[in-house]
Amino acid sequence: MSNLFEFRPVAQSTLRRWSRPARFDFLDDLAFVPIADTELLHLSHYAPIGIRLGRHGPEVVAILHSELNIGRLLGKEGRWLPPYAPYALRCLPFRGVGPEAMPEIAEALCSAEGEQFPLLGEDGQPGKDYAYVIEMLRRLARGSLRLANAAKLLLAADCLVALYPLESQPEAMVYVVSETLLQRFSGAQAAALTTDSNLPYEIAAASLFSQRLLRRGAVQDLPTPAPSRMVAPAMDQGHRPMIQDFQGSFEEPLMMDDSTLFSIDDFLEFSDKADERS
Numbered sequence: 001m002s003n004l005f006e007f008r009p010v011a012q013s014t015l016r017r018w019s020r021p022a023r024f025d026f027l028d029d030l031a032f033v034p035i036a037d038t039e040l041l042h043l044s045h046y047a048p049i050g051i052r053l054g055r056h057g058p059e060v061v062a063i064l065h066s067e068l069n070i071g072r073l074l075g076k077e078g079r080w081l082p083p084y085a086p087y088a089l090r091c092l093p094f095r096g097v098g099p100e101a102m103p104e105i106a107e108a109l110c111s112a113e114g115e116q117f118p119l120l121g122e123d124g125q126p127g128k129d130y131a132y133v134i135e136m137l138r139r140l141a142r143g144s145l146r147l148a149n150a151a152k153l154l155l156a157a158d159c160l161v162a163l164y165p166l167e168s169q170p171e172a173m174v175y176v177v178s179e180t181l182l183q184r185f186s187g188a189q190a191a192a193l194t195t196d197s198n199l200p201y202e203i204a205a206a207s208l209f210s211q212r213l214l215r216r217g218a219v220q221d222l223p224t225p226a227p228s229r230m231v232a233p234a235m236d237q238g239h240r241p242m243i244q245d246f247q248g249s250f251e252e253p254l255m256m257d258d259s260t261l262f263s264i265d266d267f268l269e270f271s272d273k274a275d276e277r278s
Contacts, residue, residue, distance in 0.1 A: 004029065007095055007104035010119065015107055018130070019114035021092050023078030031169055032061040033088035036143025037199065044206040046071055046082040048214040051151045051160060051203075053173040058155055060147040060203060062086055063174065063214070065166060071213045087140040094130075096137035099145070103137050150199040157189060159204070162220045176219060177207035 004026055032052055035043055040060070043049065047062040047069055063069050075081050080089065088095070093109035118127040126134060154160060159182050160175035182204060185193075193200040 004108045005106050006108065007106045010094070010102055010105050013105050013107060013119075015105070015110065015119060017116040017118055018093060018105065019110045019112075019116050021109045022111035022114050024074055024080050024089065025078035027064040027073060028066055028168070031065040031166060031172065032063055032174065033086050034059055034140065034144045035062050035086055035088070035147070036140045037146045038139075038143055039084070039086060040147065040202060040206050042084050043086055044210040046073070046084065046213070048176065048210045049203070049206045050163065050174045050176050051154065051207075053155075053175070058148055058151040059144065060151050061174070065168075067166060068163065068215050068218050069213055070215050087136050091133050091137050091140070094133050094137060096141045099138055099141040103134060146196070146199065147203065150196055150203055153193055153195065153200045154203060157185070157193060157200075159185070163214075163218050164220055176211060176214065177204045179208055182208075 032050070035049075040049065043062050047064060050061050050063050052059045052061045064073065071082075073081055091103075093106045094103040095106070096103055117129040119130055121127045125131070154177065155175075159178055161178045161181070163174045163176065165172060165174075193204070
């Protein structure tokens, strides 16, 4: 990655004032940015949505690299063109390192020609613009964590396919959702992805919808599916499922639970004492 993205804790920075980047023609160096749950569907109109696997698990990202994204993101002067920019870009030259931690700063991204903002006010607290960035980064951290947890279900459901790695970042492992694999889901598998207000399916929908912006040939060949994905195992013809009708169940003798895990005597004694206290 470019030297532009050498981040350090703000407390260690020598800067008194900061500014936003004047140009964004470093997107190929950045390649991917984390996104929040609240911007997932919006960003799917402007960038392919993928899932990047790292040391700390999956991370839902917007794919910005020109080898993968065929959308027009920048104007002639390196200005961001789409009507919506992800939190991660709007917060530069800062990046978050956790929901509660203070941000880091990449000093080389500050533009000498841009509007200058104080890091700290006269009271020693973050200046107004810097405080706004801190809040956006914390919102991003919370939202990206929620997406990451939902992405774990997609990973476990085995419905992702890998992109070919970038030459500039060969270690980056990025996946997108496969429509073919989703269509093979059983009803129970599909229902399992409706957790957390249907967020896993929202990620899947955003990934599929945004793949119109993904360069052709970027997705690796789909692996040969396991037999369990294709057909249910054949049932032994000699086996008959045991079906017990309701009438038969009523004929079973009723007994009190006398196991060591439950004592009816202790329960009744406690109930009598509770009645006496009331």
